[in-house]
Amino acid sequence: MGISVKQAQTxxxxxxxxxxxxxxxxxxxxxxxxxGAAMSxxxxxxxxxxxxxxxxxxxxxxxxxxxxxxxxxxxxxxxGITSNFIGGHRVTDKSTMSxxxxxxGKQINYEIVNLIKKSxxxxxxxxxxxxxxxxxxxxxxxxxxxxxxxGKVDRVLVSELKKALSIGxxxxxxxxxxNKKGDFLNINADVVAGKVAERLKAEKLILLTDxxxxxxxxxxxxxxxxxxxxxxxxxxxxxxxxxxxxxIAALEAKRNGVKSCHIIDGRLPHAVLLEVLTAEGVGxxxx
Numbered sequence: 001m002g003i004s005v006k007q008a009q010t011x012x013x014x015x016x017x018x019x020x021x022x023x024x025x026x027x028x029x030x031x032x033x034x035x036g037a038a039m040s041x042x043x044x045x046x047x048x049x050x051x052x053x054x055x056x057x058x059x060x061x062x063x064x065x066x067x068x069x070x071x072x073x074x075x076x077x078x079x080g081i082t083s084n085f086i087g088g089h090r091v092t093d094k095s096t097m098s099x100x101x102x103x104x105g106k107q108i109n110y111e112i113v114n115l116i117k118k119s120x121x122x123x124x125x126x127x128x129x130x131x132x133x134x135x136x137x138x139x140x141x142x143x144x145x146x147x148x149x150x151g152k153v154d155r156v157l158v159s160e161l162k163k164a165l166s167i168g169x170x171x172x173x174x175x176x177x178x179n180k181k182g183d184f185l186n187i188n189a190d191v192v193a194g195k196v197a198e199r200l201k202a203e204k205l206i207l208l209t210d211x212x213x214x215x216x217x218x219x220x221x222x223x224x225x226x227x228x229x230x231x232x233x234x235x236x237x238x239x240x241x242x243x244x245x246x247x248i249a250a251l252e253a254k255r256n257g258v259k260s261c262h263i264i265d266g267r268l269p270h271a272v273l274l275e276v277l278t279a280e281g282v283g284x285x286x287x
Contacts, residue, residue: 136177
């Protein structure tokens with residue numbers, strides 16, 4: 001089926017505006033944390049994987065780190081396992097970790113890889129099976145709450161990621177780490193995305209969420225925020241819940257050399273392309 005004249009004009013307009021950014025980001029690494037509604041809605045899912053494939057085909061080097069909270073919650077409920085969150089991190093016992101490995105490490109990870117391939121891109125799975133690229137240790141919350149098998153990133157084996165990128169393949173990373181004992185640890189996907197971006201010296205870190213971006217106390221979007229103000233919002237408890245690890249990951253990545261960090265609304269169709277290929281971008285930029 002062909003496209004209408006109006007659709008062709010819209011596509012031409014987007015490509016025309018996007019050309020300088022395609023040239024600017026050619027050969028640059030862009031790390032995207034994929035999660036939330038963008039993973040649950042079929043059309044958004046297809047749009048996302050097509051857009052990532054397109055970015056690769058025009059010479060950018062996208063790297064995907066995915067979450068899967070709603071899918072994990074659904075499987076836990078089905079299995080009769082209860083879980084709760086502390087500071088945006090899921091408390092994880094052995095039973096929960098088994099579900100995390102099944103849903104994140106296999107089901108979701110393989111689905112994203114396959115969808116990218118169907119969209120014309122090449123993609124490689126990086127999960128808890130092979131290769132194990134995230135070296136981790138147990139994470140303790142600031143209040144010293146025991147979160148169980150929850151990890152923090154100690155090291156990322158970037159040589160494996162660089163090898164994939166050098167042949168034009170898109171790494172798709174499940175946020176599961178392994179410690180020195182060989183135990184698997186559940187790690188917040190925003191945290192993993194931030195650390196991967198840091199270690200790869202990425203041009204951009206883009207974190208998808210289910211709201212417009214960072215909101216002020218009146219629930220208005222903050223389109224641009226300094227690291228100083230970002231830290232103050234966390235200190236004043238204006239940023240809380242699941243947004244806390246997102247903003248902390250972005251602030252850390254920015255401090256450690258990632259050129260620009262963005263928290264954007266993944267519910268928008270083609271949100272990542274809008275961020276990368278337009279002058280205005282979408283969501284909140286940490287600069």
